[in-house]
Amino acid sequence: MNTTISNNGLPKLPQAAGQPGNSAAPESSASATGAGAPAAKADDQLKLTDSAKALQQAARTDATPVDTQRVERVRQALADGSYKVDAGRIADRMIAMERQLGDTGKA
Template sequence: MTHKIDGGGASQALRAAELSSTSTARTHAGGDRSQPVAAATPADSMRLTGEATGLQALERSLGGGGAGLDVAKVNEVRAALADGSYQIDAKQIASRMLALESELLK
């Protein structure tokens, strides 16, 4: 026994009947579609700690780009690096690193 399956016939008639029996302003579940859907209120909330607030303030104050940056000095160092005349003083670097470490340990 074989059955021919086609896209029309009873299934299309049933679907047309369903559509005509429902109002265009109502969903199948009975909700009103004539008004915009209100967004659900968020259930989650977030509160920043004092440290996070301080970090945000610091980021805003430093976010000005080149604030406190000596552009002339940067260009001078770039030129010295490019022509190979930039000299590195390892003793000065080491002493500054040690001074920074002692400041951090206080």
């Protein structure tokens, strides 16, 4: 999985010598990052919270197995008009989900 991080309009930091795409001599950090902006340090670290790790795991396409046979059965039922909607079952599950989320009893 590739993750792209946007610089959100911040100036581009110079690449370290020897990195691909760096054909010119490295610029000074003051001219590359703007006046007074600190340069990136080699020992900078990024630590993800447990929530962020869980979100990354959930975003992985292989993290949630897909029952392709069931998907195909539903697709076929939709196509031929035989798919039946059980409104009572949907309502029951919505109520159960609301209770799990902390129903305040307001109607």
